[in-house]
Amino acid sequence: MDWVSGIGLLIVALAVGVGAGLVIARKRQAGPDATASAEDTGKKGRTIEPDGESSSGKLKGLGRKSLDSLRVGVVVLDSDDEPVLVNPAARAMGLLRSGGAPGTIAAHPILRTLAGQVRRTGVRREVELDLPRGRAGGPQAPLGLHLRAVALSATHVAVEAADVTESHRLARVRRDFVANVSHELKTPIGALQLLAEALLDATEVPEPKPDDERDEDLIAARRFAERIHHESARMGRLVNELLELTRLQGAEPLPTPEPVAVDWVIAEVIDRTRTTASAKKIEVVYAGPRGAMVFGSDSQVATAVTNLVENAIAYSGDNTTVSLTVRQDDDWIEIDVADQGIGIAPHDLDRIFERFYRADQARSRATGGTGLGLAIVKHIATNHGGRVDVSSTLGGGSTFTLRLPARPPEAPSPLPRATEIDPGAEER
Numbered sequence: 001m002d003w004v005s006g007i008g009l010l011i012v013a014l015a016v017g018v019g020a021g022l023v024i025a026r027k028r029q030a031g032p033d034a035t036a037s038a039e040d041t042g043k044k045g046r047t048i049e050p051d052g053e054s055s056s057g058k059l060k061g062l063g064r065k066s067l068d069s070l071r072v073g074v075v076v077l078d079s080d081d082e083p084v085l086v087n088p089a090a091r092a093m094g095l096l097r098s099g100g101a102p103g104t105i106a107a108h109p110i111l112r113t114l115a116g117q118v119r120r121t122g123v124r125r126e127v128e129l130d131l132p133r134g135r136a137g138g139p140q141a142p143l144g145l146h147l148r149a150v151a152l153s154a155t156h157v158a159v160e161a162a163d164v165t166e167s168h169r170l171a172r173v174r175r176d177f178v179a180n181v182s183h184e185l186k187t188p189i190g191a192l193q194l195l196a197e198a199l200l201d202a203t204e205v206p207e208p209k210p211d212d213e214r215d216e217d218l219i220a221a222r223r224f225a226e227r228i229h230h231e232s233a234r235m236g237r238l239v240n241e242l243l244e245l246t247r248l249q250g251a252e253p254l255p256t257p258e259p260v261a262v263d264w265v266i267a268e269v270i271d272r273t274r275t276t277a278s279a280k281k282i283e284v285v286y287a288g289p290r291g292a293m294v295f296g297s298d299s300q301v302a303t304a305v306t307n308l309v310e311n312a313i314a315y316s317g318d319n320t321t322v323s324l325t326v327r328q329d330d331d332w333i334e335i336d337v338a339d340q341g342i343g344i345a346p347h348d349l350d351r352i353f354e355r356f357y358r359a360d361q362a363r364s365r366a367t368g369g370t371g372l373g374l375a376i377v378k379h380i381a382t383n384h385g386g387r388v389d390v391s392s393t394l395g396g397g398s399t400f401t402l403r404l405p406a407r408p409p410e411a412p413s414p415l416p417r418a419t420e421i422d423p424g425a426e427e428r
Contacts, residue, residue, distance in 0.1 A: 067085075067087045068087050068088055070087060070089055071089055071163075072089060072160055072161060072162045072163075073087060073089040073090030073091075073092070073093045073095055073160070073161035073162075074086070074087045074089070074090055074158060074159070074160055074161075075090045075095055075096075075107055075111055075158070075159045075161070076152065076156055076157070076158050076159075077107055077111065077112065077115045077156065077157050077158075077159065078155060078156055079155035079156070081106075081107060081111075081112040081115055081116070082106070082107075083096065083105065083106070083107050084156070089161075090161060093143065093145065093161055093163065094108070094131070094133070094143070095107065095108050095111060095159075095161060096108070107159075108131075110129070110131075110147070111147070111149075111159050114127070114147060114149040114157075114159060115149055115157040115159065117149070118149045118150070118151050118157050119151065119154075119155075119157060122151060124148065124149065124150050124151075125147075125148070125149045126146070126147065126148045126149075127146075127147050128144070128145070128146045128147075128164065128168075129144075129145060129147070130142035130143065130144050130145075130168060131143045131145060141165065141169065142165075142168075143163070143165055144163065144164040144165040144166075144167065144168035144169070145161050145162065145163065145164065146161070146162040146164045147159060147160070147161050148160045148161075148162075175246050178242055178245075178246050179243065179246045182239045182242045182243045182246070183243070185235075185239050186236075186239055189232060189235050189236050189239060190236070192228070192232040192235075193229065193232045193233060193236060196225060196228040196229035196232050197229060199221075199225040199228065199229075200222070200225045200226065200229060203218060203221045203222040203225050204222070205218055205219055205222055238372070241372040241373065241376060242372065244303070244376055245355070245372055245375060245376055245379065248300075248376060248379040248380060248383060257295045257296050257297070257384070257405075257408060258295065258296070258297070258298070259293045259294075259295055259408075260293065260294050260295065260296060260297075260298040260301050261291075261292075261293060262288075262292040262293065262294060262326055262333060262335070263290055263291065263292070264298070265294075265298070265301050265302050265305055265335075266286050266305075266324060266326075268302045268306075269284075269302060269305045269306045269309055269324070270284050270286070270324075272302075272306050273306065273309045273310055273313060276310060276313050277313050277322070280313060280316070280317075280318045280319075281318050281319045282313055282316055282318070282319070282320055282321065282322055283320075283321050283322070284309060284313075284321075284322045284324065285321060285322070285323055285324065286323075286324040286325075286326075287323065287324070287325050287326075288324070288325050288326030288327065289326060289328060292326055292328050292333055292406070293333075293406065294333045294384075294404040294405065294406060295384075295404075295405050295406070295407065295408050296383075296384040296404060296405070297384075300380045300383070300384070301380070301384075301404065303376065303380065304376070304377045304380040304381065304388075304402055305324075305335060305337070305402065307373040307374065307376055307377050308337040308374075308377060308400045308402065309322060309324070309337055310373065311373055311374065311400075312337055312338075312339035312341065312398070312400075313339075315339065315341040315342055315398075316339045316340055316341035316342075316397075317340070317341065320339070320340040320341070321339075321340060322337065322338070322339050322340075323336070323337070323338045323339075324336070324337060325338070328406055329406070330406065330407070331405065331406055331407060332386070332403055332404065332405060332406050333403070333404050333405075333406045334401055334402070334403050334404075335401070335402045335404070336399055336400070336401050337399070337400045337401075337402075338397065338398070338399040338400075339397050339398055339399075340397045341397050341398060342394075342395060343392045343393050343394040343395050343396050343397055343398055344390070344392040344394065344398055345394050346394075349390060349392065352374055352390065353374050353375055353377070353378040353388070354375065355371065355372055355375045356371035356372065356375075357371060374388075377400075377402065381402060381403065381404070384404050384405060385405050386402070386403040386404040386405060387403050388400060388401065388402050388403070389401045389403070
């Protein structure tokens with residue numbers, strides 16, 4: 001039995017040796033990479049790809065495809081204002097032109113100007129403009145673009161161009177419609193005012209004599225004539241303010257900024273509002289330095305301050321005061337118009353500069369307000385590079401602050417005149 005046990009042990013040892021030999025042989029044939037690959041596969045469940053092809057090449061290709069798929073045009077200019085990166089949308093918008101040498105391309109002059117300004121100032125520039133398409137006087141409407149230039153480095157600038165042609169067209173249609181309708185309404189409204197004045201003269205009620213009964217029909221006609229005259233005057237003011245707002249929104253070019261004496265503006269405003277203030281026994285007072293200057297349009301600045309004072313008078317009670325105060329520093333002039341009126345509710349403060357918005361509908365109807373006065377003030381302030389703010393307490397009065405530049409605007413590099421664009425130029 002001992003020899004049988006020894007033979008069994010020998011067979012088991014031989015089997016184990018043969019199995020180990022086969023495993024070692026297979027590993028030698030597969031090489032060391034196979035062992036590492038198997039270990040990695042067992043640990044992470046996938047094979048690790050080499051670095052070179054996956055990380056840089058594929059990501060660069062994906063970024064380029066993403067840029068080409070954008071609807072906005074993108075042009076990257078180097079230190080010499082040469083386009084180094086252009087996507088198809090930019091080429092379709094015609095932002096490239098034929099270069100000086102045959103077979104070369106160059107960026108549109110407007111793009112080069114924006115890029116130069118960004119490099120000099122380090123500040124992002126945004127501008128909206130219309131570029132002509134095709135030959136001058138051609139049938140095609142101009143191309144409306146919103147351009148945004150941002151510095152990528154000390155030398156490279158990216159210019160993003162969004163097509164806003166449709167919004168520009170709608171804005172022009174809206175302005176033209178308002179202007180045309182307002183012009184057409186001026187004639188019949190003027191005639192209506194004259195007829196109302198003639199009717200007032202014809203229906204003047206004589207002083208009653210003793211034992212003389214007054215004609216009730218004549219009194220009623222007089223009352224209706226006064227109402228017609230009041231409403232026609234209100235409609236006339238509405239038309240005039242619509243025309244003014246249309247001009248401020250871009251239907252007409254803004255005048256060149258000139259020095260405007262604040263003393264003249266205050267005197268003009270007090271003179272314009274004297275009749276309205278006297279009717280309610282409101283005193284308009286002024287406090288501030290003399291000789292202050294703002295830069296802009298004298299007529300527009302006077303209109304803005306007049307609207308603020310008239311608004312203060314309309315929403316103030318009798319026998320109160322409207323205060324005009326001027327503050328100045330090296331860069332800005334601030335004109336405060338404070339009243340002792342009914343004030344403005346907090347939820348109305350963000351909307352009072354909207355067109356036709358009225359915080360108090362009943363008071364607006366009683367005073368004949370149009371809802372456009374504060375909107376005009378806001379546009380005048382914006383066109384001058386300033387702003388208008390308001391602080392108010394319900395029942396405690398309001399203070400409007402008109403902020404205007406006290407020095408001439410810095411003359412930025414002028415945008416070159418738009419020239420004919422070559423949409424056929426291709427990216428280098």
